[in-house]
Amino acid sequence: MAKINVLIFPAGEINAIELHDALSSCVNIQVFGASSVERHGKYVFQNYISNVPMINSPVFIDKFNELLITNKIDVVFPTHDSVADFFAANQDKIRAKIVVADSRTAAICRDKEKTYELFKNYDFCPQVFQEIKKYPLFIKPKQGQGAVGASLINNVNELPEDLSDYVICEYLPGIEYTVDCLTDLKGKLLFILPRSRERLLAGVTVCGQNEKLTEEIEKIAKIINNNLTFKGLWWFQIKKDINNKWKLLEISTRCAGTMCLSRAKGVNLPLLSVYIFMGYDNITILNNNYNIRMDRTLISRYEIDYKYKIVYIDFDDTITWNNGINLKVIWFLYQCQNLGIKVKLITKHIDDIYLTLEKLSISTNLFAEIIKLNPDDNKSNYIKPDKAIFIDNSYKERINVFQNLGIPVFDVDNIDVLMDWRM
Structure with a gap:
């Protein structure tokens, strides 16, 4: 392939x-x-x-x-x-x-003045002032990112001399969310995931968690999607006003640095965007039914509210990678051994699996059981779902297990979700 x-x-x-x-x-x-x-x-x-x-x-x-x-x-x-x-x-x-979106959408998203002008008749658009009559208020560059240049203004002495490149908005004192989205080439909104922004570093979320998709947030996402022309991944940010209503901060057509949180839920927005742009049909979303919290310094760490005691894992292109061993997966397998979590190898490997393991210097003692299947077998028929998870690079296998057994499933790119960094 x-x-x-x-x-x-x-x-x-x-x-x-x-x-x-x-x-x-x-x-x-x-x-x-x-x-x-x-x-x-x-x-x-x-x-x-x-x-x-x-x-x-x-x-x-x-x-x-x-x-x-x-x-x-x-x-x-x-x-x-x-x-x-x-x-x-x-x-x-x-x-x-x-x-990327079309040129009109990109231009509107790049300029907050144009963004607010487009959505001025909707109740989620913040108040924008042409002249200052009261404080506090908030100013932000018309073109900017990562909160650079944005500032809360409490009195006239805090104002910059030249406001021509700024948008002057109402002050929003409430909580702030980023909302990850995915749109197909026909303009259909396929995915919406709100996530909190609890701690920031240089404008990037370093602590947050997935949040409930409310009717209010879903309505905002659909209105934005219907008024602009997105393709693939995009996101917007919202913040609550003094009346506890969501107001729009900004929209962007590029990948966000914390889309890793959506990916940790099983929704790989960059990969799905590649498939959309390559013209793949029948894009489906597999959103694992656990809540997840993320905290990081320079790397991402995760904690899921699902306690598992057994791991079912594929072999080809999961434990192996490019004719060698996937080092991160092997790390995870030894982590399971340290924590007393059973690992069962479930594979359709065409050769002698024991001989292949020996050639790769992988000990069979890592596995509580080795389950060898025929090519046409469904792996879901051989998995006991109680306190179990399933790891496989094949989407077909993951969706089958997810739909039939309801347990969390993980692609190889998602193995970080299962890593325990404590030493």
């Missing part, structure tokens, strides 16, 4: 690392990273391209297309708002599919 080649550009920021983590362990995806300015990307991407011209360079499009053709890139993820805006305006000149 030919792999889909995906390029992340720029490749050094937090959301670029999330895209890498979401896609790099997928068996049918080959991930590339590219940057104009050296940051963290070269430490993460096995296939990394440096010294790409800046998007404002007159040779950028020609050089970028050379890069795409040389590496046979199918899909590109822009990771910065300005880059997404540029690609949206120049999609017809780029020699690959760009995971």
